[in-house]
Amino acid sequence: MRQEEQEFLKQLGQKFRYYRGLRSLTQEQLGEQACVCHKYLGEIERGNKNIGILVIFRLARALHISVADLVNYPEDQDDSHQKYMRTVFKLLKDQDYEDLKRILQILKCYLRKDG
Secondary structure, three states, X not given: OOHHHXXXXXXXXXXXXXXXXXOOOOHHHHHHHXXXXXXXXXXXXXXXXXXXXXXXXXXXXXOOOOHHHHHHOOOOOOHHHHHHHXXXXXXXXXXXXXXXXXXXXXXXXXXXXXX
């Protein structure tokens, strides 16, 4: 495997770890949700496995993100940013669909963004 390919796998693994951390999931919990062995997930997060697109898809789906998020997330976020994102996810994860829609409307107004 070429160096740039190994670096890509390492970065991809770091992204899985980042999003798993935002959702406060253990490797075991994420592995169970995505039907991926937690030991295999550990190897992925360390960049030691060349994983297939279907495993990437299952992990992304279990993390409630798109495959594109794994390619395009900001890599320079500091620990305090991650802490705030985890807190936001914890507050939102148990809300029902209608409450989430209202929260999204409030955020859009507050941030003045369309979408």
